Amino acid sequence: LSLREKIRLFRSELRTAHAEREVASRADPGMTLSRRMIFFASLLGFPLFTLIPVLTHNVYHLAAGAQATLQGLFGAGAVASGIVWTWIIKREHRTRFFPGALMTLSMATVVLSFAPGLFLAALCVFTAGFGFTWMSIVMYGLIQESIKDVFISRAFSLLFTSLYAGTTLGNLGAGFLARYVIGAQPTLFVMGSLLFAISMRFFK
Numbered sequence: 001l002s003l004r005e006k007i008r009l010f011r012s013e014l015r016t017a018h019a020e021r022e023v024a025s026r027a028d029p030g031m032t033l034s035r036r037m038i039f040f041a042s043l044l045g046f047p048l049f050t051l052i053p054v055l056t057h058n059v060y061h062l063a064a065g066a067q068a069t070l071q072g073l074f075g076a077g078a079v080a081s082g083i084v085w086t087w088i089i090k091r092e093h094r095t096r097f098f099p100g101a102l103m104t105l106s107m108a109t110v111v112l113s114f115a116p117g118l119f120l121a122a123l124c125v126f127t128a129g130f131g132f133t134w135m136s137i138v139m140y141g142l143i144q145e146s147i148k149d150v151f152i153s154r155a156f157s158l159l160f161t162s163l164y165a166g167t168t169l170g171n172l173g174a175g176f177l178a179r180y181v182i183g184a185q186p187t188l189f190v191m192g193s194l195l196f197a198i199s200m201r202f203f204k
Contacts, residue, residue, distance in 0.1 A: 034139040035162045037102065041135055042166030044195040045105045047174030047187065048112060048128050049074055054184040060118055073122050077129025085137045101138060102199035104131030109192030113185045 049071065056067040105128055112124035143155050174191065178184040 034143055035158060037135060037139060038159055039162040039166040040195060040198050041102060041105060041132060042163050043170040043173075044191040044198070045109060045128065045132060045170075046167050047170050047191055048109045048125070050171050050174060051178060051184045051188060052125065054178060055112075055121065059185065060121065062118065066118065070118075070122055070125055073126045074129035077126040077131075078133040080126075081130040081133035082137065085134050099199055101131050101135035103196060104128075104134065106192045106196035106199060109188050109195065111192075113187075113189035113192060 052071050053067055056062045056070060060066070108124045108128040108131060112121055112128075115121040115124055139159070143159065144152065170191070174187050177187040177190070181187075182190070
């Protein structure tokens with residue numbers, strides 16, 4: 001083959017590979033579902049973690065040590081979730097667990113918005129960590145099972161893009177609402193309610 005023919009063949013192979021990846025990504029319902037879930041969970045759920053310092057200082061009037069403990073409970077909930085759901089989840093029923101995970105995260109956010117004391121707030125933060133990790137376990141397992149090995153790296157890069165895009169937009173929006181519009185607790189209520197409505201919309 002001449003150099004020109006080799007270049008033409010190489011370009012044709014690149015186009016074919018790109019088209020196959022696009023078809024695989026669009027046709028796979030697990031990938032589409034996971035990207036949506038991780039985006040909305042980080043967009044509307046992560047502000048709970050971000051607004052904890054505001055709640056501890058302005059609402060509960062606690063010192064920095066209590067704030068650190070409260071934030072640490074998110075991680076404790078995540079660890080507990082990892083232990084529980086790695087053992088429970090069955091491979092063939094992963095998608096059935098998505099609604100419960102999102103509703104757990106959303107309800108923890110809503111209840112935290114009017115939690116009157118530290119104990120209930122701590123329980124909400126722990127539950128939020130449990131729910132977010134529950135969703136992540138289901139999502140990552142679903143991706144590994146439904147995407148061909150050759151596309152795994154691309155699939156996870158898209159997932160992490162959705163995760164950090166949602167986190168950035170959610171934190172910016174929550175900060176603006178809490179500081180300039182409605183306050184921290186109403187912001188949590190609005191975001192938790194929206195997340196609950198979205199979970200019902202996707203799984204009705």
